Amino acid sequence: MESHDSTRTSFGLRAQAIALATRVDPGLANRSYTEGYLTQPLIMANGSVLGGHVGGVLTLDFEGLTLGRGQLNPGAYGEGYADRRHPHTYLHEAIVVASGALGRIGVSLAGGKGFVPFGTDDPMTRPFAAYPVNHHLAQILERYVAIAAVSAGPVTLEGALFNGDEPLSPGAPPEASRFGDSWAVRATVTRPSLLEIEGSFASVTSPELVSGGGRDQRKWSVGARLAKSLGFLDYALMEWARTDELVGDLQVSRFTSILAEGSTSPGGATVSARFENTTRPEEERLLDPFRFSRNPSDLGIIGITRWHIGTVAVSKPLPARRVDVAPFVEVTYAHPSEELSPSGFVPRDFYGTASIWSTSVGLRLGIGARAHRMGRYGAGMPNVRSPATRGDQHVH
């Protein structure tokens, strides 16, 4: 259950970041890379007024300052980065929400820049420092978005219009003229405080080519998330995602993902594990081999790579006043292989091996109250009753 506020106005503020050192062996061409950075440096604020009927969330992400070259992350791709996770935009979320109720049906309208109601929770809110390969298959974020949501009993429905173009850089705003060229719907069924099952679809116009005219996407996602401890599991997520890319009305590529992850806490430490089987597109790399062209001039890709990845992370919160401190260790094994043959991208040739190990040590730091649940707004938030039906308010 998300946090609630019984006063007529509420406000929450949190700052957090991960100090991270990562070694990837090999990063490419049989060469190992060791790097360190401050990743996911965020300031998150949320608040509500008018008895919770009007609220807002704001998330500022400073990765543009700390992760300009991207975070070493085998298999990660998107927004011009490959095998490094791209930095997010400075204005990660800025959403205003108006919420109310029609009888026992909660309703809300939300708008601003933020997450599209599609797929599962953002990897930033999950137990691993490394992103899964499927980030661009399973989430759509940092768009101008308008969302209508209704919730009735265990069912939540959301629909949204947004701009299809992906961010060009941390400081670049979405292309406002393209607002409304893409849409998404998501249905979530809950067993309150225990389990959520979501199914969603998105039609995304030319995400890579900001000027339009590029490949379009049709995206599906089904996910089941454990919202509270069940047996030895503190947390679990299982998802399937598929993205079909189209030129005109014809499908030219298909990318799929299945991912399962969970956490348990024996003896005060948190042990998390993730397995992923995801295909990703390959595009021509630039002089910096961790970057690729975002403007495929013939609308083609040069290959498809299947990534089998297993990750284990162990963290241990340390006692500290007012500040959250949790050191962790994370180990990932990745096995990439080409799906098509011949291929313009052969993983064994590019990386020098078909087995890639990645080891990270780091420190999760945070101060402030627990943040809002990133990516869900108003009545689209499962396990939370609308202000009027409950009689009190919830954060955004």
Next chain:
Amino acid sequence: MAFTPRSFRGPLVTLVAAALAGCGSDSVTDANPPSGTPLPVIGHGETTVRYTAELWTRGTIAYTSTWGQRSPAAVGNAVSIWDVAGSTPVMVDSLIVENATTLGDIQVSDDGKLLVVATELANGSIVIYDLTNPLKPTRLTRYQTGNTSNGVHTAEVARVNGTLYAFLSIDPPTPRLVIVDLSDPRDPREVLVRNMGDPFVHDVFVRDGLLFTALWDNGVTIWDLGGGGKGGTPANPVQIGNVRTKPWSPGAGGSKAHNVWWFHDATGGANAKRFVFVGEEAPGSGSILNSSNGDIHVVDVSDMSAPREVAFYHVGGAGTHNFSVDEAQGILYAAYYNAGVRALDVRGDLSTCTATQKSSDGRCDLRKMGRELAVGLDGNVQAFIWGVHFDGSFLYASDMLSGIWKLGPASR
């Protein structure tokens, strides 16, 4: 409705089943079996270090560019120089273009003095070489400006009113045509920058003072550069007409106009300058090197202000790429990626055919008209043909996977 962990078992099983089903292999396409006679293979100059891209020949020398990254150490920054005097092309030297990852286009000027190479993606430019010794090109300059830096996808070298120009098609996000005066090849001079194309301008063809631009989904536009009587110049092209060629499949979106050739039949006659061939490049169900789509379109330019598509040529499961035309014999050679090379008889009236030779939209189907003369590198070899060049005696084909092929010409 009461939910229990047990009640979720069904949906979870469904989820798992759906997930496993979604992990099947992604599809690839198959080419239609060829119907023409085989083009004879004379020799194969094999190189598999890098992916080969475009080619150009002059005399007994061929130049091929390279593309992409076959490995981190083998990026597309090389120009290979081949001696093609014998049956088997022999690589005799190569050039490395520094700070480049893909060299898409390559061409020798009509006087044989210059070799112009395009560099794509970041650091977009053209590199100009002196060919006083064609086996040892010497670099004159690398022309790179803010207008080219996003990537020069194609660079066509052509003469207008006696002056040599390079026509550079620049990659998005701000697609544009840049025209550069090469009168002093050591100091190219930009004469035009014009945004065009949806979503990009891909290639051009220049002849007799006319410019044909392949504008992808905007089709082909004809411009006056001084030969069209509209007052146009290279510094100020004036639009004459436009045609949106039909996509290879009704659901395939726009024209995907990729390349152009305005055919001049050496035998003359009413149809001698009537037809323009337009290559359509559409992605296949997979990726480059294993799939492609797109037709050859025939456009009647009898009225340059109102060009119209009259015929097409289709190969199932494959798409065309660059052309070379034997204008003396009236034979179009088309690189056809995973379908090898196709040779078409393009002499005569391509707009007139019988009812059974027409498609449902009224265009003539060159295959049904019996215009397919020959096929090459299809079926028996694994090839992915980027470009072709007919030198008057032999046909050369660049194979992205394995280098350069020397083929005998098609015969009528």
